[in-house]
Amino acid sequence: MVESMVNLEVMDTLRSLGLNSYERKLFVTLLAKGTSNAGTLSELSGVPRSRTYDVLESLADKGFVVIQSSKPLKYVAIDPREAMERLKSKHEENYKTMIKRIEIVKKGKTLDELEKLFKNGVKTVDPTEFTGALKGRNSMNQQMQTLIKKSKKSFSLLTSSEGLKELYENHGKLLEDAAKRGVKIKIAAPFGNINEDAVKNLKSFVEIRNMKDSKVAGRFAVSDSKEFVFALTKDSNTHPTQDLHLWSQSDHAAGDVLEPLFKMVWKNSN
Numbered sequence: 001m002v003e004s005m006v007n008l009e010v011m012d013t014l015r016s017l018g019l020n021s022y023e024r025k026l027f028v029t030l031l032a033k034g035t036s037n038a039g040t041l042s043e044l045s046g047v048p049r050s051r052t053y054d055v056l057e058s059l060a061d062k063g064f065v066v067i068q069s070s071k072p073l074k075y076v077a078i079d080p081r082e083a084m085e086r087l088k089s090k091h092e093e094n095y096k097t098m099i100k101r102i103e104i105v106k107k108g109k110t111l112d113e114l115e116k117l118f119k120n121g122v123k124t125v126d127p128t129e130f131t132g133a134l135k136g137r138n139s140m141n142q143q144m145q146t147l148i149k150k151s152k153k154s155f156s157l158l159t160s161s162e163g164l165k166e167l168y169e170n171h172g173k174l175l176e177d178a179a180k181r182g183v184k185i186k187i188a189a190p191f192g193n194i195n196e197d198a199v200k201n202l203k204s205f206v207e208i209r210n211m212k213d214s215k216v217a218g219r220f221a222v223s224d225s226k227e228f229v230f231a232l233t234k235d236s237n238t239h240p241t242q243d244l245h246l247w248s249q250s251d252h253a254a255g256d257v258l259e260p261l262f263k264m265v266w267k268n269s270n
Contacts, residue, residue: 005032017087019062022047022055027064030077037072063087131248137240140229141170143247147223148174151183156262157221158211162235164189168198179205188214188265209269216265225255 005028014024022045029045030036036044042052056075059065063086068074078086105111134140148155148171155178159167164187167175179185185206191199192212202208219231232244248254 005029019059019064022051023059023062023064026052026055027059027077030059030065030075031080033077035068035074035076037074039072041075063090131246131250134229134245134247135242137166137235137243140231140243140245141166143229143245144171144221145174147221147227147229148178150227151178151223153183153224155183155185155221155223156259156266157185157187157189158216158262158265159187159189159219159221160217160235161190161192161194163219164202165195165198168195168202172198172201175202176205186262186266188262188269190214209266211265211269214265214268216261220258220262222254222258222262225259226251228254228258230258 011024011028014027015021019027025045025047026041029041033040033044038052038056039049041047041056042049045052047055053073056065056067060067060075064078064083066076066078068076134143144167155175157167167187175185187202187206187208188211189195189208190212191210199208217234219235220228222228227249228247230246230248232246233242235243238244
């Protein structure tokens, strides 16, 4: 029944907004009915009767449904545009609440206890075990952010033309802050029209060289010669969600392999 009401694209869009399968089916069915009771909605949508009530309550909490206090209970669909505004407001409210909670934790004793637990645990683990795969450009950017923040002495990065542009857009301020606290930052990348502004702005606080004629092509960053992020895919022909990187705290790989490679590229760059 539901499949005949809307196309697959509509259902996929509702899923992207956080509605699960049962919520999508009941919301679409209720939109078609305008108002109805749980039994009818269950029958038309294919959602089990035992789950219909709690799913409709969830939709009401998200702002998609209004519950009438009648016997039996009746449910009224909200105009889709209004439902989108309500969902937006709810997410904004939740975001602000979560930010406040995070700030409270950062200032309290809980974070000290968690950090103590982490540091004591780290001491019992072989450093080479701190290695993991980062799938997706977003995961890589989060790890890169951590890498820049943790750098104390040096931060070396080799990247592509597109990678340099993204680096400045996503981490320009962090790199500038790192440079101000004394971190020696070196970046090697091919220059071009796509990253002209990035090169110009980065030059004011980092050392940067053009590796346009270099035979080495890749993307990696090394922090303090002991931690690195290394791209396993090419950014030019890989969708951001499929971009794959390797992260590790290996002194050997970072200091004895990647740093010398970077120095070789740096020496032969303009």
